[in-house]
Amino acid sequence: MSGTDSRKKLIAEGPVVILVNPQMGENIGGAARAMANFGLAELRLVDPRDGWPNPIAKANAAKADHIIDNVQVFDLLEDALADLQFVYATTARQREMLKPVRGPAEAASTLRTRHRAGERTGILFGRERAGLESVEVALADEIVTFPVNPAFASLNIAQAVLLMSYEWMASGEIELPIHQPPSEPAEKDDLFGLFGHLEGALEDMHYFRPSHKKATMVENLRNIFQKAGLSKQEIHALRGVVATLEGRKTRPRRQHGDEGA
Template sequence: MTDDTAAPQPTFVLVNPQMGENIGASARAMLNFGLTRMRLVAPRDGWPNPKADALASGAGRLLDAATLHDTTADALGDVAFTFATTARRRDLTKPVFTPEAAMRHAAGLIAGGAKVAVLFGPERAGLENEDVVRANALVTVPVNPDFPSINLAQCVLLMAYEWRRQQDATPPVATEWAGSAPATGIEIERLADHYEERLDAAGFFFPPHKEASMKITLRNLWSRMPLSQADVRTLHGILRQLVRQRDPDG
């Protein structure tokens, strides 16, 4: 794995990171979401850094492939569009994106063949304006304005997650069927018939003028419940047992 052969994706550039631990945690966060391109600009404690390896927790190969640069300008030399992450106002005229919008825009640029980078500043005070001016746009996380500073690795995690969301087709809500399968229309129909028949025999649908609406309500209850085939069998069994206890000869 090298900086230039990874799958199409943004490059994350850590500018003057101070702690090896945060570099390692950033690598782990990146790999969690399928990102493998990291560039380092003048890490305070030098490079390589054994403390980074300790915190990478399985993402050491990403650190091995990270490229080292003396300046931000050098790290961005082959990049067509750069986002700079910042938690404070800069008095610079630039578009400001949320992380989600930034990575959506990045995905479109990358699909068109452009190289995209995201700048992250050092832990103490973030990016300097000398670095920010090299970016085409800013990214600001909508955090608590009274406590806006985000740890370097946490910021990397946020951006990596938003990148992954642009590539992933996972539905926002899904049901785990726990070894069963969704009940079919005919299975729900038979369950409804079973309950309606037994409730009718027990005199549940009373008074007579409300019988039709009560049956519709009951049918609607079954149709809006996300029942599995196992659920249907269980509900049939419950009703049979209740009837058997009430009328052993029935």
């Protein structure tokens, strides 16, 4: 999936994303893109290795300019967190500290609740190679960790931001961007017409063998189509298929009350 749509409302809210000492512009740009995909808007950098602004980050942000152009840069993590009221630190390592540990869905739900209450919140992400130091995790209120392969637990920063951004969006009441067009459910009479048509065609092809099992075979077939919850359009399509297999140019129309096709 790609591109933006200027005709649609841009969602830009939620917790601040803080990257500590990010080393690669590609990851900063990827993080910004992930944030934009899922409605987050405020990105802060603490002591980025290559300084700021970073043209590589902008190139990799896939036009998430509303985020990249408003990045705030801090020398100290304490300054980046100063105006926030509740912060999660992301880590995959066991920490020797008494701090609650949450999964991403639970953490996102907590962030959503606090956001609705008007609180300023944030999510803290560490360095590409080493993650967050314990002294940095200690500045957060709680830890959020991901259910990953224990033998391969290290996540790329942009991937970690993507996961938390998705959970943030999923915790809200946002409609999906595409919708299944409505279809008219079939009436039972339509379904009975399909039964008669199909069973008549199968009878002509000597499908019901041995004959004493025909009733059970018919019952099984009818149960299959009953459970499918077919629409009128789908029944019309199926009857067209049966008519084609019969060698007819058009499917027969079943009149109300007819028993066969």
